[in-house]
Amino acid sequence: MAASSDYPADTSASSLPEATVVRLPVYFRGLVELAEEGVTTVASQQLAELAGVNAAKVRKDLSYLGSYGTRGVGYDVGFLMLQIGRILGGNEPAPVVIVGAGNLGKALSRYDGFGASGFPVAAIVDADPVVVGRKVAGVTIRHVDDLHEVVGEAGCQVGIIATPAAAAQGAVDRLVDAGVRSILNFAPTVVTVPDDVGLRKVDLATELHILGYYEHRRGANRATG
C-alpha cells in the first residue's frame, strides 16, 4: 500500500466516504464566495451555513482530508480551496463528449457553461451520416460508430446523451465501453450502467419522476392533513 505519487496518498488514492465526496463541491463553492469577499479564515459553523448543512458534518468531512484546521481559529480559506480543488480532479479540464447532434446536442455544444466549469466539449458524435463532418462550435461531428476512438483521442471523461429515447441505452453502452467515468442522460428514458465502482450517472427522466413523487405526496398531505 505504498504511495508513489508526489502528494500525500491517503486523500487521493484512498476512498473518501461517498457522502463526503458529494458535499466537497458545495464546500468549494462556499469557499470561493468567501475568497471573493476577501475572507481568509472560516469556522465550520460559517461554512456549514453557506453549504446548507450542520457544523458537525463540515468538521467530520474536512477531517477526512487531514487536520487542516486550527483549533480556536478555524480553517484557512485559500489552503482549504487548494486541498479540495486538488481532490476534485486537480482542476485539470475533463473533456466532454456529446452523443447526438440534434437540436439539443448542438445547443449543449454551443453552451459555454461546460467549458466555464472546466469541462470543455471536446467531441460530438451522431448516427446520421448526413451531419457527420459538419462543425458545431468549432468541433467536427464524428460518426457514433467511431465513439470509442473519438473518446480515446480527445480523452473524454464525461458523456452526455442527447439522442432520442430509443437510442439512449445503446449510446450509454458504447460510452461505458469507451471508458468515460460519468454520464448525463437527457433522453426521456432511464438507462442502466454496469455496477462498476465510480461510474456516475444522472438520468433527467429519473430526477423528474422522483419530483413527481414529492409533488404527489405534497398534494396528498394537503388533502389529508
Add this chain to the structure above:
Amino acid sequence: MAASSDYPADTSASSLPEATVVRLPVYFRGLVELAEEGVTTVASQQLAELAGVNAAKVRKDLSYLGSYGTRGVGYDVGFLMLQIGRILGGNEPAPVVIVGAGNLGKALSRYDGFGASGFPVAAIVDADPVVVGRKVAGVTIRHVDDLHEVVGEAGCQVGIIATPAAAAQGAVDRLVDAGVRSILNFAPTVVTVPDDVGLRKVDLATELHILGYYEHRRGANRATG
C-alpha cells in the same frame, strides 16, 4: 391519521424511504421494457437484473408499497406499473419553467424529451426586456420579475436554470419562493436551496466536479496500484 383520499393512504401520504423512492423510476423503466415484450409476470431476481440492483433490495422496496407479489410466482407486471406509476406522480404532467432564454434555454424549450417524459415546458422567463414577448416552441417568453406569477399560472413544478453563473442563485431563490419542487441547474456554479424537505436539486457543476474526483482517484490508483 385517517385518510380521506380515494386510494390507500399509506403508500402515498406516508414517506417511503428516500433510497426506495430513488429506485422506483428505475424499476418502472424495467417494467415498461417487460410489458413491451409482452411479459406479464416478473420475479424479484429478473427485475433486479434489469434495474442493476440485487433481488433482496427489490423485494424490500416493493414491500413498502404493499404485498403486491405472489409467493412462488412473482409480481404482475401491469399491476406493479400501475402502482409505481401512481406513486410517482400519478402520471399527471408536471409542467416545467425554464429560466433564461439564451441559446441553451431556447434549445431546452424546443427539446421534445421533457414533454415525452411527462414534463412539458409550460413557461420561459428571461431578464432581457428585448426578448420578452417573443415565442419559443409556442411558449411566450415572460419577464423573470413575473416568475412567481408565471409559475402560479402554469402550475410549474420543475425549474430549469439556464442563466449565466452570476444570475443562477437569484433564479433559484425566486423559483423556491414561487414554490417549484425540483430544480435542475445548468449554470456553471453550485447553488444552494433552503433545507426544506422534498425540494430536490441537481447541479450539473457539482455532478461534473464529483466526476473529477473519481477520475482523479482512478489516475492515482493506476499510478500506485
Add this chain to the structure above:
DNA sequence: TAGATTGTTAATCGATTAACAATC
C-alpha cells in the same frame, strides 16, 4: 405434494449527530 418465490427478520454497514476533550 414439491418447487419456487415472496415478505420479513435480524445482522451489518455506512452516515449523521451531539458532545466534549484537546488545543490554539
Add this chain to the structure above:
DNA sequence: TAGATTGTTAATCGATTAACAATC
C-alpha cells in the same frame, strides 16, 4: 489565562443484505 473552535468519540439512525419461514 479565558474564549473559541477543532478533531474525535460514541450513540443513533437509515439503508443494505443474507437468510428463511410463509405460502402460492
